[in-house]
Amino acid sequence: MQRYILSKKNPITLISGILIAIGFISRWTVGNMDIFAWALIVASILGAAPIVIQAYQALRVKVVSIDLLVTIAVLGAFAIQNFEESAIVTFLFLFGAYLEQRTLNQTRSAIKELTEMAPESALKLMENGEFEEVEIDDVDVGDVLLVKTGAKVPVDGTVLSGEGYINEASITGESVPVEKTEGSKVYAGTILDNGTIRIVADRVGEDTTFGKIIELVEEAQESKSEAERFIDRFAKYYTPAVLVIGLVVWLISKDIELAITILVLGCPGALVIGVPVSNVAGIGNGARHGVLLKGSEVINDFSRLDTMVFDKTGTLTIGNPTVAEKKYYGDNIDEALVYLASVEAESDHPLAKAVLEEIGQIKLLPVEDTEVVKGGGIVATVDGHRIAVGNVHLMEKENVRISEIAKADIEAFEKNGNSLVLTSVDGELKILIGVRDQIRPGVKEDLQKLRRLGVKNLVMLSGDNQGTVDLVSRELGLTEAYGNMLPEDKSEYIKRLKEKGQIVAFVGDGVNDSPSLALADIGIAMGSGTDVAIETSDVVLMNSDFSRLPHALGLVKATARNMKQNIIIAVGVVLILLASVLFSEWMNMSIGMLVHEGSILAVILNGMRLLRYRLR
Amino acid sequence: MKSATIQLETLTCPSCMLKVEGALKNLDGIDKDTIKVSFNTSKVKLDFDENTVSIEEIENAISKVGYEVIKSKVK
Numbered sequence: 159m160q161r162y163i164l165s166k167k168n169p170i171t172l173i174s175g176i177l178i179a180i181g182f183i184s185r186w187t188v189g190n191m192d193i194f195a196w197a198l199i200v201a202s203i204l205g206a207a208p209i210v211i212q213a214y215q216a217l218r219v220k221v222v223s224i225d226l227l228v229t230i231a232v233l234g235a236f237a238i239q240n241f242e243e244s245a246i247v248t249f250l251f252l253f254g255a256y257l258e259q260r261t262l263n264q265t266r267s268a269i270k271e272l273t274e275m276a277p278e279s280a281l282k283l284m285e286n287g288e289f290e291e292v293e294i295d296d297v298d299v300g301d302v303l304l305v306k307t308g309a310k311v312p313v314d315g316t317v318l319s320g321e322g323y324i325n326e327a328s329i330t331g332e333s334v335p336v337e338k339t340e341g342s343k344v345y346a347g348t349i350l351d352n353g354t355i356r357i358v359a360d361r362v363g364e365d366t367t368f369g370k371i372i373e374l375v376e377e378a379q380e381s382k383s384e385a386e387r388f389i390d391r392f393a394k395y396y397t398p399a400v401l402v403i404g405l406v407v408w409l410i411s412k413d414i415e416l417a418i419t420i421l422v423l424g425c426p427g428a429l430v431i432g433v434p435v436s437n438v439a440g441i442g443n444g445a446r447h448g449v450l451l452k453g454s455e456v457i458n459d460f461s462r463l464d465t466m467v468f469d470k471t472g473t474l475t476i477g478n479p480t481v482a483e484k485k486y487y488g489d490n491i492d493e494a495l496v497y498l499a500s501v502e503a504e505s506d507h508p509l510a511k512a513v514l515e516e517i518g519q520i521k522l523l524p525v526e527d528t529e530v531v532k533g534g535g536i537v538a539t540v541d542g543h544r545i546a547v548g549n550v551h552l553m554e555k556e557n558v559r560i561s562e563i564a565k566a567d568i569e570a571f572e573k574n575g576n577s578l579v580l581t582s583v584d585g586e587l588k589i590l591i592g593v594r595d596q597i598r599p600g601v602k603e604d605l606q607k608l609r610r611l612g613v614k615n616l617v618m619l620s621g622d623n624q625g626t627v628d629l630v631s632r633e634l635g636l637t638e639a640y641g642n643m644l645p646e647d648k649s650e651y652i653k654r655l656k657e658k659g660q661i662v663a664f665v666g667d668g669v670n671d672s673p674s675l676a677l678a679d680i681g682i683a684m685g686s687g688t689d690v691a692i693e694t695s696d697v698v699l700m701n702s703d704f705s706r707l708p709h710a711l712g713l714v715k716a717t718a719r720n721m722k723q724n725i726i727i728a729v730g731v732v733l734i735l736l737a738s739v740l741f742s743e744w745m746n747m748s749i750g751m752l753v754h755e756g757s758i759l760a761v762i763l764n765g766m767r768l769l770r771y772r773l774r
Numbered sequence: 775m776k777s778a779t780i781q782l783e784t785l786t787c788p789s790c791m792l793k794v795e796g797a798l799k800n801l802d803g804i805d806k807d808t809i810k811v812s813f814n815t816s817k818v819k820l821d822f823d824e825n826t827v828s829i830e831e832i833e834n835a836i837s838k839v840g841y842e843v844i845k846s847k848v849k
Contacts, residue, residue: 164840215839216789219796223789259786266784266814295847379814394792431787438814 160211167208171252177201178245198241205248206232222398227421230401231747234418246748247422254755258431261762265435268442268769269379273372275328275347280312281305283356294363301359305350314366315357317342322353328368374452375445379438381453393430400424415746416739423735423750428757432724435765440717443771448700449710454721456696460680460711461718462661466613467652467674469666470620470630473684473704475595477667479508481516482576482594485567487587494588497545498581500525501538509579512593531555535579546582558582564590575629598704602634607708607773611715615660619648649673665707682707712773720768724761731757775805778829780818780846782836785811790841794818797839803827824848 163170181197184190206229213225228251235244263270281289283302294312297303302318305311311324323335328347335351338344344357347368363369400421408417437454444451451457471477486494500522502510528538534555535548546556550568553560558580560568567590571578576592605616615637620627624641631639640651648664652674655662664671664678672694675681683695684702699706735753738745785791791811798809798818803826810819822832833843 160840161837165842212840216793216796219793219800219839221789221792221796223793224787255786259784262786263784269814295849376812376815376817380810380812393789397789427787430789434813 160215163207163211167252168256170204170208171249171256174201174205174245174249175253177204178249181245195241198245202232202236202241202244202248205245205252209248209251222401224397224425224427227397227400227404227425230404231418231421234414234421235747238414240415243747247751250748250751250755254751254758257755257759258762261759261766262435265439265762265766265769266442268446269375269438272375272445275310276368276372277310277312277346281309297359297362299359299362303357303359305344305355305357307350307352307354309350311344311346311348311350311357313346313357313359313363314361314368315344315359317344318356318358320353320355322355323351325349325351371450374450375441378441378451378453378456379434381455384455389430389433393426396424396426400426419739419745419747419750422747422754423732423739423745425754427754428724428728428731428761431758432728432761432765433721435762436717436720436724436768439765439768440713440720440771443769444710444713447709447713448703448706449713450698450700451710451714452696456680457714457717459661460663460697460714463613463663463680463711464660465615465617465655465662466608467617467619467648467655467662467664467678469648469664469671469674470618470622470627471595472667472702473665474601474618474630474634475597477595479512479577479593479595481512481591482596483571483574483592484516485564485590487561487564487590490583491588494581494583496520496523497540497543497583498547498589500540501528501536501545501547504528504538505536509577509593513579513591516591543584547579549578550580553580553582553587556582556585558585558587560587572625575626577626597630597633600705604705604708605634605636608711611708611711613711619643619651645671645673649677652677667702682710709773713768713771716771717768720765724764727757727761727764775821776824776848777808777819777821778832778846778848780820780833780836781844782816782818783842783844785813785816785841793839794836794841797835798832801827801832801835804832 177197178201181194181201184197185194209225209232210229213223213229216223216225228247232244232248235241235247278294279291280294280297281304282292282297283304284290289304297313303312303315307322317338317340319340321337321339324338324344325335326345326348338355344355345368346366364373403424404417404421407420408414411417433454437457440457441451468474495517499514499517499520502513503522504525523540526539528536530536531548531552534552535546537544537546537556539545546552546558564587568578571590571592574592574594576594579591579593580587581589608616618627618631618636618639620639620641621643622641627639627641643651648671652662652664656679662678663680663682664674665682665684666675667684675683675695680697681695682697682699684699684704697710699710731753735745735750739750782794791813794811795809798804798820799806803823805821808819808821812819818836829846829848833846836843
């Protein structure tokens with residue numbers, strides 16, 4: 159019976175609303191007070207039923223809920239035969255709750271969209287050799303699964319056979335199809351755009367990258383700041399306190415009307431719901447735009463940021479050095495290039511990779527007597543020639559003569575921020591190559607946006623030489639930039655800034671810089687959906703997309719503002735209501751309930767604005 | 775000990791959380807420190823002793839205080 163009534167809350171609300179309308183129409187048109195009274199009495203009883211049941215259920219588990227305040231208020235109104243108020247108050251309370259549920263679902267929609275992307279079933283290879291559709295929970299590590307065109311990859315796994323293109327937007331935020339062949343890793347929640355693949359499950363359920371992202375976002379919504387915990391504690395005692403105050407007022411003034419009005423006005427609502435609503439909408443907006451924010455404490459700190467410290471390689475620069483400039487000297491350059499490529503193919507140095515990429519596919523020659531000169535380069539014999547590949551020091555050691563022209567070139571290359579690769583054949587300089595890590599496209603504009611959003615200092619720390627660091631710093635217009643820094647130097651630097659009382663964010667790739675990420679007030683990881691990045695940081699920029707950083711900062715600032723607005727609305731409304739019940743004539747229970755429900759909707763709607771937030 | 779994740783209908787007021795929590799605390803066989811009611815995701819997570827109490831009894835206790843259980847997962 160109780161459950162039946164509760165499940166029919168919406169029709170009950172509708173009927174009691176209609177009854178109230180009928181009552182008032184008959185009163186104003188034909189002046190029939192009997193119909194008016196009876197319609198309102200029925201509406202009151204009908205509307206009160208679910209509220210009374212909820213109040214009772216809460217009381218049984220020793221919780222004094224808002225329903226109890228409303229129940230007592232309605233009973234009081236009944237007792238003094240004010241059916242008009244009892245009917246309107248119950249109707250408004252139910253209708254308000256209905257609207258709240260609808261709008262709250264809206265604020266949570268962004269995160270729901272994310273969780274709904276989680277795969278629910280899989281085609282699993284059964285013992286009889288056939289693939290059968292099973293629930294995702296029935297898939298274990300080691301199972302062989304079939305993924306068809308258009309289907310979701312159900313687990314993190316490795317491709318056994320077949321090939322196809324996968325859209326990994328759910329993990330990386332980047333909607334570009336990635337080719338997968340035998341041995342490729344695939345991720346749960348991504349979609350196979352075309353092709354058919356068989357995979358073996360490596361990680362399932364909550365252990366998959368996607369599962370972790372979902373869990374993180376869900377936990378982030380629930381994590382509470384100090385202020386919220388205070389409000390929660392406050393709310394726990396607040397409701398019983400209102401009950402006691404109502405009772406005391408009644409005992410002293412003997413005025414039931416006044417006492418029950420206080421019960422309705424005192425209902426906490428906007429206050430307890432205001433901050434969580436801003437929070438969930440802000441985090442939801444972030445999740446949609448490739449920014450994972452870990453909770454409201456992070457939002458608070460992040461929004462008050464003074465200094466942003468960046469790692470250079472892989473953060474401000476692409477982290478993938480490429481050949482920027484080259485010069486050839488003398489004849490037989492084609493042969494020299496073959497020798498260079500042959501030698502570099504033996505090396506796993508990052509510069510060697512860049513050089514090989516530049517030269518492209520050519521036929522390599524066998525390399526003999528390879529000798530690695532520490533801090534210099536490589537010397538080897540190819541096709542009977544003595545080949546040296548390395549920096550200027552190596553050339554000097556090899557007694558390679560460097561012409562005036564070459565000297566000028568070297569100077570110019572260095573000034574442009576290049577690392578140098580020189581090649582000599584039999585003691586003669588043939589090739590000069592300048593390798594440079596390129597600044598990410600758009601970083602300069604993004605940094606300007608950050609400044610406009612109120613970040614005072616933009617600092618770059620790097621393990622690279624000071625020359626390169628200064629160059630990048632000038633180009634990007636940073637406040638300060640330091641080179642030759644080891645990971646521990648970086649975290650030491652952040653510690654010093656914090657001691658000066660600054661709120662510091664560190665932006666890094668989340669792999670080498672975990673100490674700095676952990677130490678900074680806000681650790682921002684440029685994660686390509688890697689576990690380390692997700693776990694060690696406070697904010698994750700999916701797919702290493704630097705351009706999401708200004709959005710992230712703008713969003714947390716908007717969210718922090720939104721929370722403050724909601725607190726002001728909530729507290730303001732309660733103060734105004736209390737003042738009017740004491741000092742004015744027009745306040746009664748119905749108006750009180752209307753304002754109360756209105757303020758709850760106001761904070762929810764205010765919070766919802768965050769879902770549409772975009773950085774201008 | 776098993777752990778359960780229970781999805782409820784949308785929770786709209788923070789006092790709903792107190793109610794659900796209160797209902798669960800009255801049940802034997804639930805590890806009271808592990809009860810976590812999440813407001814925004816409308817989920818309950820808890821550890822329980824499957825010899826003392828069944829998942830059906832837990833679901834029942836929640837629906838008795840007025841919240842519909844949509845689905846639950848035990849592992």
